[in-house]
Amino acid sequence: MDFNDTPEEAAFRQRAQAFLAAQVEPRAGQTESLQKRLSDKEYMLAAKAYQKAKAENGFAGITWPKEQGGLGLAPIFSVIFGQEEGKFDAPAGPFTIGLGMCVPTVIAFATDAQKERHVGPALRGEEIWCQLFSEPSAGSDVAGLKTKAVRDGDDWVINGQKVWTSGAHYSDWGIVLVRTNADKAKHKGLSMFFIDMKSPGIEVRPIHQMSGGSNFNEVYFTDVRVPNSQMLGGEGNGWSVALVTLMNERLAVGGSPGPDYKEIFEWAKTMPGQDGGTLAEDQSFRQKVADWFVRAEGYKLAKFRTMTALSKGQTPGPESSIGKIITANQLQDITHNAMESMDHFGIITDAAYAPSEGVFQQSHMWAAGLRIAGGTDEILKNIIAERILGLPGDVRVDKDVAFKDLPSGR
Amino acid sequence: MNFDFSDDQKYLKEQARKFLSEQSSMAVVRTVLNDEQKSHDAGLWKAIADMGWLGAAIPEEFGGLGLGELELCVLAEEMGRSLAPVPWASTVYFFAEAIKIAGTDAQKTAILPKLAEGGVIGCVAASEGPGEPRATNLKTVFDGTSVTGMKVPVTDGDCATHALVLAKHQDGTSLVIVDLSGAGVEAKAIKTFDPTRSHATLTFTKAPAQLLGEAGDGEALLHRVYDRAAVLLAFEQIGGSQACLDMATDYAKGRYAFSRQIGSFQAIKHKLADMYVALEIARSNAFYGAWALSSDAPELPLAAAAARIAACDAYYLASKENIQTHGGMGFTWDVDCHLYYRRAKLLAVQAGAPSLWKEKLVRRLEMRNAA
Known part of the structure; x- marks a missing residue:
């Protein structure tokens, strides 16, 4: 039992560190992030330049096949690069979904000519991809989506609405899951396309989130034409193609989303407690710090166990589903406690007064969304129960009924 | 990254599970649950001793198998799974570990080989009442050669041969070893929330005791x-x-x-x-x-x-x-x-x-x- 890299892993890590040190700024000691300092346009240019540098220096498409311009390495190397990249303020965000989920789906299902056209530009950061699955009435039950595509000659014509699409406004391409046959059962009438996001009839509108910000979009499709040749995986096979996309999601996420036990404990040393001392001296607060430490360390160490499995060439199972349940709930709990421990003062978000420029208040808003995004707590628990513990699926009322005959509420 | 047990350790775990599913079945656990007179299952204790587990992490020079603490961890997991009704934790995790880290060579030689064979059952006698035992609330006293006071509860106190006793000594506390077969020791079984493991009160009246580790460092x-x-x-x-x-x-x-x-x-x-x-x-x-x-x-x-x-x-x-x-x-x-x-x-x-x-x-x- 040890925490050492294999010689091959250590050499790769060293190369990654050297590359990152030359390209991007370390997070440590930073007062304001790159994204805050730059305008949206400047940030996007920086992101594209960084992705290009990754591709030129052999750090893009780490696990992708060599014939697609990837490195053909085992997943452990991707995790190692991610660990090192996380220590830097690298503008990698705009590419996470495209390179993590969309392009791997294209690689799995597109023709050679299509791969030739699309994979390289995506890998070099020249084109950005987004994923269009969720809809206003199809979230956890995404196969209940209603956006439909109707065949017209060599094209399909798409009408409907997608929602929660990250990066739709700056994406060049997208993969979109649509219903091509409403007479078939829910999961059987779906098809997947890749689509030019500049196509006529596509309208992108930012969502005004409860946090006040707009990190996601609604995407409206009005008579949008897409060639039949851009269907991935064949007509009616959209659900199995989507499962391939979503399988890649699990390796693409991770990391701490905001203030954790360290940050709140440090901060508590500057806050008044109940008995004349600091908050960090209050017994009830200290008991909670211990709980937060145990969960944060437990999650970090669980990832080390996953890395161990990867390092031995094993495929990690759905065990990684526990990650977001822990981190999202922990973030909500920590920020809730930070705000309550300030008493009335905790309500202030005005940066002129709020401690740490209101980071706890902002994160408390964000945490509520984090428990939903990319699989709700409830869906993740279903995954644990069904795929790890082997419990039976829920009784289904939608299995052998034509989609058009299913009740949909509103 | 190699944050996992080795194949050998996993094999040991598998063997332990198989062994305990037979030797420490729920029927065995329930014989201790249902019989107030029975402190532990002596047959299981002997079987575990015969497997060498009691000395798994004891060095060979003191009669153990000389395996590491990781091997002890995998055995512990299986003992926990089987609810083994034996004084294993008291003897191995507490008593043996204490002797290993603080005992003199003479103490190790006198105790560890016997313990590895199953002839020594250890226990920890620290608690005297609700709350954490500390110098400020302890009443049991060590005078340099003997110990006097009452401890409650002591897990496995009624079947143990030796106790590790926390007592007031000089200006602080000391940890002392008491041979429970000696004079001035009275053990009395008491009922607890978990009858599959025995508990007792231990009363010491000028019971001969020897210091473990530094005086005042208990x-x-x-x-x-x-x-x-x-x-x-x-x-x-x-x-x-x-x-x-x-x-x-x-x-x-x-x-x-x-x-x-x-x-x-x-x-x-x-x-x-x-x-x-x-x-x-x-x-x-x-x-x-x-x-x-x-x-x-x-x-x-x-x-x-x-x-x-x-x-x-x-x-x-x-x-x-x-x-x-x-x-x-x-x-x-x-x-x-x-x-x-x-x-x-x-x-x-x-x-x-x-x-x-x-x-x-x-x-x-x-x-x-x-x-």
Whole structure:
């Protein structure tokens, strides 16, 4: 039992560190992030330049096949690069979904000519991809989506609405899951396309989130034409193609989303407690710090166990589903406690007064969304129960009924 | 990254599980549960001694197998899973570890070889009343050669041959070894929440005792022993939690209500998923404790505290929700749910309750940050 890299892993890590040190700024000691300092346009240019540098220096498409311009390495190397990249303020965000989920789906299902056209530009950061699955009435039950595509000659014509699409406004391409046959059962009438996001009839509108910000979009499709040749995986096979996309999601996420036990404990040393001392001296607060430490360390160490499995060439199972349940709930709990421990003062978000420029208040808003995004707590628990513990699926009322005959509420 | 047990250690674990499923079946556990006169299962104790497990982490020069602490961790997990009704934890995690880290060569030679054979059963006699035993509230006194006072409760106190006693000494406290077959010792069994493990009061009246470690260093030494024991107990708790999760999962698949398996209801699924998440957090923290223990790392005090807190949480959750999943059946004497519920509580309060460990953890975190 040890925490050492294999010689091959250590050499790769060293190369990654050297590359990152030359390209991007370390997070440590930073007062304001790159994204805050730059305008949206400047940030996007920086992101594209960084992705290009990754591709030129052999750090893009780490696990992708060599014939697609990837490195053909085992997943452990991707995790190692991610660990090192996380220590830097690298503008990698705009590419996470495209390179993590969309392009791997294209690689799995597109023709050679299509791969030739699309994979390289995506890998070099020249084109950005987004994923269009969720809809206003199809979230956890995404196969209940209603956006439909109707065949017209060599094209399909798409009408409907997608929602929660990250990066739709700056994406060049997208993969979109649509219903091509409403007479078939829910999961059987779906098809997947890749689509030019500049196509006529596509309208992108930012969502005004409860946090006040707009990190996601609604995407409206009005008579949008897409060639039949851009269907991935064949007509009616959209659900199995989507499962391939979503399988890649699990390796693409991770990391701490905001203030954790360290940050709140440090901060508590500057806050008044109940008995004349600091908050960090209050017994009830200290008991909670211990709980937060145990969960944060437990999650970090669980990832080390996953890395161990990867390092031995094993495929990690759905065990990684526990990650977001822990981190999202922990973030909500920590920020809730930070705000309550300030008493009335905790309500202030005005940066002129709020401690740490209101980071706890902002994160408390964000945490509520984090428990939903990319699989709700409830869906993740279903995954644990069904795929790890082997419990039976829920009784289904939608299995052998034509989609058009299913009740949909509103 | 190699944050896992070796193939040999996993093989040992598998063998231990097989062995214990026969030797420490629920029928065996229940013979101790149902018989107030029976402190432990002597047959099982002998079988475990014959396997060499008691001396697994004792060096060969003192009669042990000379394996490492990691081997002890995998054995602990299986002992916890089987609810083995023997004085294993008292003897191996507490008594043997204390002698190993603080005993003189003479003490090691006198005690460890016999312990490895099963001839010495150890126990810890620290508690005298509610709350953590400290210099400020202890009444038991060591005068340099003998000890006087009363300890309650002492896990395995009625079957132990030797006790590790925390007593006031000079200006502080000392940890002393008492041979319980000697003069001035009275053991009396008492009833507890977990009758599958025996408990007693130990009354010492000028009972001959010898110092373990430095005079006046008793509490600090006991806490060092607790750090080591906490990691091993955590594995026992994980074994028990896993048994509860397995039991609840099986039941949820086989039990029908409203004409469907109860495991198909999300209310049950999410309950079991919560148990799984708590167990994974506990297991990961325990692994880190195992690494720190086996490599004598300076991280041990913090890692041990985290392992203990996570394991107590996981076992409490798993043992209570196992009963809940079983419904009315789970509240009966004949279904085994209550045996884990009992053991979970014993393991959580023995060696310091979680709230004490949480404060220890935060103090250790402050020390690490200051360093």
